[in-house]
Amino acid sequence: MNIDKYPSRLLENAVNEFSKLPGIGRKSALRLVLHLLRQDTEQVHAFGKSLIQLRDEIKHCKVCHNISDTELCQICSNPSRNASVICVVENIRDVMSIENTQQFNGLYHVLGGIISPMDGIGPSDLEIDSLVNRVASGEVIEIILALSTTMEGDTTNFYIFRKLKDFEVRISTLARGVSIGDELEYTDEITLGRSLVNRVPYENSVGR
Amino acid sequence: MNIDKYPSRLLENAVNEFSKLPGIGRKSALRLVLHLLRQDTEQVHAFGKSLIQLRDEIKHCKVCHNISDTELCQICSNPSRNASVICVVENIRDVMSIENTQQFNGLYHVLGGIISPMDGIGPSDLEIDSLVNRVASGEVIEIILALSTTMEGDTTNFYIFRKLKDFEVRISTLARGVSIGDELEYTDEITLGRSLVNRVPYENSVGR
Numbered sequence: 001m002n003i004d005k006y007p008s009r010l011l012e013n014a015v016n017e018f019s020k021l022p023g024i025g026r027k028s029a030l031r032l033v034l035h036l037l038r039q040d041t042e043q044v045h046a047f048g049k050s051l052i053q054l055r056d057e058i059k060h061c062k063v064c065h066n067i068s069d070t071e072l073c074q075i076c077s078n079p080s081r082n083a084s085v086i087c088v089v090e091n092i093r094d095v096m097s098i099e100n101t102q103q104f105n106g107l108y109h110v111l112g113g114i115i116s117p118m119d120g121i122g123p124s125d126l127e128i129d130s131l132v133n134r135v136a137s138g139e140v141i142e143i144i145l146a147l148s149t150t151m152e153g154d155t156t157n158f159y160i161f162r163k164l165k166d167f168e169v170r171i172s173t174l175a176r177g178v179s180i181g182d183e184l185e186y187t188d189e190i191t192l193g194r195s196l197v198n199r200v201p202y203e204n205s206v207g208r
Numbered sequence: 209m210n211i212d213k214y215p216s217r218l219l220e221n222a223v224n225e226f227s228k229l230p231g232i233g234r235k236s237a238l239r240l241v242l243h244l245l246r247q248d249t250e251q252v253h254a255f256g257k258s259l260i261q262l263r264d265e266i267k268h269c270k271v272c273h274n275i276s277d278t279e280l281c282q283i284c285s286n287p288s289r290n291a292s293v294i295c296v297v298e299n300i301r302d303v304m305s306i307e308n309t310q311q312f313n314g315l316y317h318v319l320g321g322i323i324s325p326m327d328g329i330g331p332s333d334l335e336i337d338s339l340v341n342r343v344a345s346g347e348v349i350e351i352i353l354a355l356s357t358t359m360e361g362d363t364t365n366f367y368i369f370r371k372l373k374d375f376e377v378r379i380s381t382l383a384r385g386v387s388i389g390d391e392l393e394y395t396d397e398i399t400l401g402r403s404l405v406n407r408v409p410y411e412n413s414v415g416r
Contacts, residue, residue: 047226048255
C-alpha cells in the first residue's frame with residue numbers, strides 16, 4: 001500500500017513528524033497517529049507538552065555533561081558518591097546502564113560521542129578538555145575508561161590516555177572477558193584470548 | 209538492561225508518553241526521546257504542536273465520518289465524484305487504501321469498526337443508522353461492502369444487508385479470489401474454491 005493521499009492536512013502533518021523519527025516509516029507513523037486520535041484530548045496534550053517541555057527545559061550538568069533537570073546533576077550533587085573516581089562514557093544511555101548495575105559509586109563524565117574521523121567527529125567536538133580540567137583540579141584518583149570496544153572507542157581511549165598521562169591519576173578500562181552465562185564454544189577468540197591473559201584469582205571471581 | 213533510573217524527570221516524562229504508544233517499549237521510547245533531544249528546538253516544537261493541533265482541530269465528515277479538516281470531507285464535497293455509489297469500510301485506513309487504487313470514484317461510509325461481540329462492539333456503536341439514512345434519502349444506487357473477510361466482517365455485512373434489503377439499492381461486496389502475483393499452489397482452498405465459483409469471462413479479466 002502506497003500511502004500518499006491523506007484525508008486531512010493535520011493528519012498528514014502529524015504523520016510527517018512521526019516518520020522523521022529513526023526506525024519509524026510512514027505506515028507505522030500513521031498507525032501511531034491514529035492511535036493518538038483515539039485517546040483523550042488530555043492524554044495527547046500531555047504527550048505533545050512533554051516533548052516541548054523536554055526540549056525547552058532540559059539541561060546538561062555543568063560538571064559531567066549528563067542530562068539533568070538542574071545545573072548540577074543528581075549524581076554530581078550527591079555527597080555520598082565518591083568524587084575521586086570518574087567513569088568516562090560515550091553518552092547518557094551508558095550512564096543509565098552502569099547505574100543499573102549498582103556496582104559503581106563514583107562520578108561520570110559524558111563525552112557526548114567518540115572520536116570518529118569517518119563521521120567527522122574529532123576530539124574538539126567531545127567533552128575531553130573539560131575532563132582534563134576535572135583531573136587537573138587534583139581531586140581525582142582514578143579514571144575508568146568505559147567506551148565501546150571498537151576502533152573508534154580504542155582511538156578515543158588512547159587520545160584520553162595521552163592527554164592524562166602527565167597527571168597523577170590511575171587510568172583503567174573495563175574488564176573484557178567471557179560474558180556471564182556464555183559458553184566458551186561460542187565466545188569469539190579475541191575475547192577468549194583476552195580473558196585468558198587477564199585471568200583473575202578464583203577468590204576474586206565470586207559475586208555478580 | 210533494565211532502565212529505571214532516569215537522570216531527569218523531564219526525560220522520564222517524555223519516555224513514559226512515548227512508551228504508551230502501541231509497539232513502543234521503554235528502550236525504543238528512550239532512543240526516540242534522545243533522538244529528539246539532538247534535534248533543533250523548532251523541530252521538536254513542530255512535533256509537539258502537530259499532535260496537540262491534530263487532537264484539537266481534527267473533524268469527522270458529517271456525511272461519511274471520514275477524518276477531515278472541514279465539516280464535509282474532500283471526497284464528499286468533490287462534485288466530480290459519483291454520489292450514487294457508496295463504499296462501506298471499517299476505518300479511515302481502508303479509505304486511504306481504496307483511494308490509492310484509483311479505481312473507485314464514488315463516496316465512502318466509515319463505520320468506525322465492525323460488529324464484534326467479543327470486544328463488546330455492537331451495531332449501535334457503529335455508524336450503521338447514518339448509513340441507512342443516506343440510503344433512505346434515495347440518491348444511492350449501489351452499496352459496496354468492503355469489510356474484512358473475517359467472521360466479524362461477515363456478521364457486519366449480513367447485519368447491514370438485512371437493514372438495507374427493503375430499499376431499492378444494489379448491494380455488492382468486493383470480489384474474493386486469487387491475489388495477483390500469487391501461485392495457485394499457495395492459495396488457501398477456500399479462496400481458490402470461491403474464485404472458481406465466481407469465475408469471470410476472460411475478456412473481463414484484463415486490466416490491472
